[in-house]
Amino acid sequence: MVSALRTSLKRTPLLRSAASVRLLSTAPKQPTLKERLAELIPVAREQVKAARVQHGKKSFGPVLVNQLYGGMRGLPALIWEGSVLDPDEGIRFRGKTIPEIQQQLPKAPGGSEPLPEGLFWLLVTGEVPTYEQVAELSKDWAARAAIPDFVEEILDRCPPTLHPMSQFSLAVTALNHNSAFAQAYAEGISKKEYWGPTFDDSMDLIAKLPNIAGRIYRNVYGRGKLPPIDVQKDYSHNLSALLGFGDNAGFVELMRLYITIHSDHEGGNVSAHTGKLVGSALSDPFLSYAAALNGLAGPLHGLANQEVLVWLTKMQAKIGEDASDEAVKKYRQVVPGYGHAVLRKTDPRYVAQREFALKHLPDDKLFKLVGQIYNIVPGILLEAGKAKNPWPNVDAHSGALLTYYGLTEMQYYTVLFGVSRAFGVAAQLIWDRALGAPLERPKSYSTDAINKIFKDKN
Numbered sequence: 001m002v003s004a005l006r007t008s009l010k011r012t013p014l015l016r017s018a019a020s021v022r023l024l025s026t027a028p029k030q031p032t033l034k035e036r037l038a039e040l041i042p043v044a045r046e047q048v049k050a051a052r053v054q055h056g057k058k059s060f061g062p063v064l065v066n067q068l069y070g071g072m073r074g075l076p077a078l079i080w081e082g083s084v085l086d087p088d089e090g091i092r093f094r095g096k097t098i099p100e101i102q103q104q105l106p107k108a109p110g111g112s113e114p115l116p117e118g119l120f121w122l123l124v125t126g127e128v129p130t131y132e133q134v135a136e137l138s139k140d141w142a143a144r145a146a147i148p149d150f151v152e153e154i155l156d157r158c159p160p161t162l163h164p165m166s167q168f169s170l171a172v173t174a175l176n177h178n179s180a181f182a183q184a185y186a187e188g189i190s191k192k193e194y195w196g197p198t199f200d201d202s203m204d205l206i207a208k209l210p211n212i213a214g215r216i217y218r219n220v221y222g223r224g225k226l227p228p229i230d231v232q233k234d235y236s237h238n239l240s241a242l243l244g245f246g247d248n249a250g251f252v253e254l255m256r257l258y259i260t261i262h263s264d265h266e267g268g269n270v271s272a273h274t275g276k277l278v279g280s281a282l283s284d285p286f287l288s289y290a291a292a293l294n295g296l297a298g299p300l301h302g303l304a305n306q307e308v309l310v311w312l313t314k315m316q317a318k319i320g321e322d323a324s325d326e327a328v329k330k331y332r333q334v335v336p337g338y339g340h341a342v343l344r345k346t347d348p349r350y351v352a353q354r355e356f357a358l359k360h361l362p363d364d365k366l367f368k369l370v371g372q373i374y375n376i377v378p379g380i381l382l383e384a385g386k387a388k389n390p391w392p393n394v395d396a397h398s399g400a401l402l403t404y405y406g407l408t409e410m411q412y413y414t415v416l417f418g419v420s421r422a423f424g425v426a427a428q429l430i431w432d433r434a435l436g437a438p439l440e441r442p443k444s445y446s447t448d449a450i451n452k453i454f455k456d457k458n
């Protein structure tokens with residue numbers, strides 16, 4: 001379908017490079033994201049129909065009983081066009097690698113990292129937007145950013161001892177109070193139109209996350225009042241400002257990279273799949289994303305970025321700042337930030353963050369420890385012989401970067417992952433409603449049934 005979208009896109013005069021659009025100041029107004037989506041959806045619907053007619057009855061290979069018991073590893077079970085994860089190469093967003101994304105997506109004036117607004121546009125449409133389109137999206141999100149008073153009150157009443165992810169999930173759930181989709185559904189909207197209010201809710205969801213994340217940070221860590229959203233600034237700048245880092249250009253650049261690379265990781269990971277699963281019951285985007293956040297809060301998933309920093313700082317306290325490789329080797333435990341359910345090589349999201357660190361903080365001690373661990377841990381995991389992937393994932397690096405810029409509260413780290421992952425989950429929910437994705441309902445079996453089914457089979 002991606003190639004078909006690209007073909008349709010080549011045929012349309014709307015596809016121009018950012019540079020050529022800027023030259024044509026008299027050019028007609030470029031379409032908004034919603035207008036462009038409305039053009040693409042009928043094409044995609046036809047593509048899905050054709051794929052189902054052509055391939056619908058074909059088998060996708062055997063299912064092993066071990067996959068039923070083994071967390072469905074590798075089981076082909078879902079469709080999501082936005083991103084695909086190759087075990088060796090890592091993630092591609094609509095066919096583009098992270099370095100390609102960094103090169104091709106629009107940047108803020110003076111910035112060198114991609115704007116996550118552009119990544120969202122790419123996830124939703126399969127197209128690289130112009131700078132002007134991305135700037136419009138920044139303005140739109142800034143205009144939608146306010147959260148209802150009662151959601152502020154919910155957050156203000158949370159004890160600071162309640163984990164920031166639990167507070168985040170509570171607030172996102174409560175946003176469902178004003179869901180356009182829930183209201184339209186109650187009023188009997190037709191199935192073909194579901195995607196419109198889902199789009200509006202998804203835009204509201206993403207837009208409101210910085211105010212929620214900022215309020216949690218300031219409440220829990222006593223950092224004073226939130227500044228207002230600046231409609232002239234991009235999403236990452238506003239998020240940084242709400243956290244108290246708006247004047248720190250390096251942190252703002254880090255947020256642009258961070259949100260972009262954490263946004264999506266194909267459809268089967270816990271947060272993305274949870275969002276899709278709950279959305280398949282026609283729960284609105286707020287309820288669906290709150291469920292996804294609860295999955296992201298698990299230590300085997302998003303909480304790993306918190307765990308890595310806890311692990312690193314404990315290790316640093318125990319073996320010192322400039323410890324030898326021998327001392328690091330002796331400090332053995334389960335290594336958070338290493339291993340992956342799909343990847344079998346170093347995560348390109350780790351590499352992108354390492355390159356950012358080499359550029360902005362090459363002499364930082366914690367960054368050096370992260371690099372030292374990279375030279376040692378894969379060997380240890382290979383030697384232990386259990387982990388299928390001994391290489392680092394995205395979480396092995398992110399905490400060290402945040403710490404460098406002064407965001408040292410590790411318990412908060414997964415909230416930033418949660419802001420980012422909304423981009424992917426929201427894009428997927430919009431397309432699931434556009435393509436009429438059905439209620440998810442796989443079949444479960446008992447061990448007794450398995451034994452009966454395979455009784456006389458080899």
Ligand SMILES: CC(C)(COP(=O)(O)OP(=O)(O)OC[C@H]1O[C@@H](n2cnc3c(N)ncnc32)[C@H](O)[C@@H]1OP(=O)(O)O)[C@@H](O)C(=O)NCCC(=O)NCCS
Pocket residue numbers: 299300301302304333334335336337338339340341342381386387388389393394395
């Ligand atoms: C990501 C993760 C959950 C994938 O799980 P998985 O698909 O079951 O991984 P594997 O098939 O390679 O696991 C096989 C064995 O290796 C172990 N293993 C995997 N990664 C390990 C690590 N980083 N350190 C120590 N042991 C590890 C597993 O615990 C498992 O042991 P068991 O058979 O005794 O239960 C796992 O690698 C992990 O726990 N990593 C640390 C947490 C993390 O970084 N999560 C973020 C992922 S983006």
